Amino acid sequence: MEAGPEGPSRSAPSPSAAWRVLVVESDTSEAESLVLGLRRHGHHVDSVDTGGGALQNYEDADLVLLDLELPDLDGLEVCRGIRSAGDVPVIAVTARGTELDRVLGLQAGADDYLVKPYGFRELMARMEAVMRRAQRPREQIATVVSHGSLRIDASSREVTLEGRSVELTRKEFDLLHLLASHPETVIPRKRLMQQVWGDSWSRRTVDTHVSSLRNKLGASSWIITVRGVGFRLGCG
Template sequence: MAARSTAPTPSPTTSPSSSRSISDAWRILVVEGDRTDRVTLTEALERHGHTVDAVDSGGEALAWFETVDLVLLDLDLPDLDGLEVCREIRAAGDVPVITVTSRASELDCVLALQAGADDYVIKPYGTRELMARLDAVMRRAHRTPAPAPDAATDGTAVLEHGPLRIDNDSREVQMAGRPVPVTRKEFDLLALLASAPGQVISREYIMREVWGDSWSRRTVDTHVSSLRGKLGGPEWIVTVRGIGFKLRTVQ
């Protein structure tokens, strides 16, 4: 049963594609199977000025996600696997998704990112951490691309390294001619590494260029791990202990 007495109603003034600054209030869909957590999260978001629609099932989430600006998705739902719900949302469009979960292993985080989540928050969490992650995700989602090429593209529309092909215009990745599905942040990270193959790029530089001021060592490691799996093996992205990462050179 949903936390509210009625199903979420689309807002007449907001939509996922609305242009908004990060200081604006957002319409957020909370998908949380635990009633206590659902109510607590809803109240916290409303105290920060956001409009909240709260549901407790994956089916309701898939019915209403297109009416909101952002989805906070619990992975443990009574009817559907939360990862599958995330995949369905991502396949349908670009509504930002943050998974809120008690699953704390690196594998669980990787699976969430591979399913299309923009970020993840592990229970128990602090309200300040959650709001900071909301800000960071929404800032990235609504960032206007600069007309000039950025550091990640290095001015090159297509980057090719052996069988790996990265198209910065279409934001598509291919390996040996086969498409590789990547999230927005995975693409930005891979394009940054590919702009200087064989050159070590520090964690600090990666965080600044890809994630702005949303800092987390684990975030970088998790995205690297996810990319390695999608590219077919760990050899494509080399860890340089104590410094950062580099894309291997192809002879």
């Protein structure tokens, strides 16, 4: 990190809310520094150094900070395991910094992706953004949305196409559900960012998820790009 998480010598500011944070970090010194900094900011922090420990303890956390370089399991597999079981927010905190690494992290279900070395204030800002998004009441829209052969069930978070199940990550589901809930409307990129990612991601993030959705649905025509504006649901 660029600056130690303990921050300046002055007393740490009180957080807007105290969260239960699970730090999954194999490097002992980094883990201790991160735990100290988060506790100084008023959060309740537990720390584990393995993927197995993460999968055993994440359910008690409000937020997971997940190192992808773990001694027993690949961090992406741990992320998928957490995501498949629930909606606990996950921020990948890792030295893996290529574009492909970021894409894989997002596709595994991470809510945010932060590359080492990083500044502690940036981490705190990203945590705030992720938690605002997780705690924001969702727009009241239909539980089940059907569009031709596409069926989206918000209560079970299941998608079927022509009767077959389509496996989506959490963000892919949220993006598709938002588009399908307004089938005649072009949804601006800014609105997608606010409602699905909470303004914490780049233009490339939206494009990556749209591309992945098109591949999983089997046709690019399911999601139509309206140049300079945003996206709308197509007809497959």
